[in-house]
Amino acid sequence: MQFTGFRDDERNGWNARADVYDVATAQATLQSIPMLLHMARLYHGARVLDMGCGPGYLAATAAALGAEVTGIDFAEAMVAQARARFPGLDVRQGDAEALDMGDASVDIVASNIVLFHLADPARAIAEAARVLRPGGRFAFSQWVGPESSDLYREVAAVLAEHADVSRLSPAPDAYALSTPAAARAAMKEAGFEQIETKAVRNVLRAPVGDFFAFFMKFGVRVPRIVEAQEPAVQDRIRDAINARVEPWRSASGFEIPMPSLIIAGAKP
Numbered sequence: 001m002q003f004t005g006f007r008d009d010e011r012n013g014w015n016a017r018a019d020v021y022d023v024a025t026a027q028a029t030l031q032s033i034p035m036l037l038h039m040a041r042l043y044h045g046a047r048v049l050d051m052g053c054g055p056g057y058l059a060a061t062a063a064a065l066g067a068e069v070t071g072i073d074f075a076e077a078m079v080a081q082a083r084a085r086f087p088g089l090d091v092r093q094g095d096a097e098a099l100d101m102g103d104a105s106v107d108i109v110a111s112n113i114v115l116f117h118l119a120d121p122a123r124a125i126a127e128a129a130r131v132l133r134p135g136g137r138f139a140f141s142q143w144v145g146p147e148s149s150d151l152y153r154e155v156a157a158v159l160a161e162h163a164d165v166s167r168l169s170p171a172p173d174a175y176a177l178s179t180p181a182a183a184r185a186a187m188k189e190a191g192f193e194q195i196e197t198k199a200v201r202n203v204l205r206a207p208v209g210d211f212f213a214f215f216m217k218f219g220v221r222v223p224r225i226v227e228a229q230e231p232a233v234q235d236r237i238r239d240a241i242n243a244r245v246e247p248w249r250s251a252s253g254f255e256i257p258m259p260s261l262i263i264a265g266a267k268p
Contacts, residue, residue: 010118018081028202047107049069049071111124126190183195
């Protein structure tokens with residue numbers, strides 16, 4: 001299945017959220033970057049591709065550490081944000097599932113919470129393998145599923161009770177790569193070896209107020225599901241999510257665990 005509608009929704013959603021990434025999505029995703037670059041075995045002078053760079057944080061970090069970095073993203077508004085935020089950084093619009101790069105042209109491919117949003121993650125892994133030189137490394141991060149994530153457990157429970165997901169275009173399994181076993185299998189299928197996995201204890205920090213309103217800016221999948229429902233159902237979802245996250249309220253807002261998994265391997 002091509003998941004064309006899902007792909008369009010993701011691009012449109014990230015274009016719409018590019019200017020609020022800092023105050024929403026970045027509150028959790030940036031916590032994965034140090035371990036991701038560590039497992040990629042970043043080194044000075046490495047040719048690095050940040051695959052799905054968003055507003056450029058991973059790419060800029062690698063560049064600051066002496067790498068020669070190119071960032072690509074399929075959302076033009078994200079590319080514009082990255083260029084504005086990090087002048088001089090080489091950032092281009094591009095497709096992780098069809099990279100406009102030559103074979104064996106980079107030393108490292110890194111991708112921070114990106115395959116989670118793709119129509120064909122296996123294709124992106126294969127593309128990472130293609131553009132890597134022999135011995136090069138691919139490292140990516142992925143949100144873990146509801147069985148291991150307080151945030152996604154609560155959100156999934158609410159959606160299962162109230163939402164009709166058939167109102168949306170078909171979508172791939174968001175958590176297909178969210179366990180070490182599944183991620184290792186996908187990497188092996190693409191030819192990677194020396195595969196390693198590591199959990200990172202990300203915590204989503206949200207401000208005081210309406211958590212639901214904040215979370216509708218955080219990603220794309222859940223908001224698209226919510227927006228597809230009737231207004232009365234949307235209200236029930238809002239109330240249910242806000243009620244379920246109350247145990248994680250702090251004096252400064254909310255602090256909800258949502259771990260990520262880092263997966264890395266080497267091209268033979």
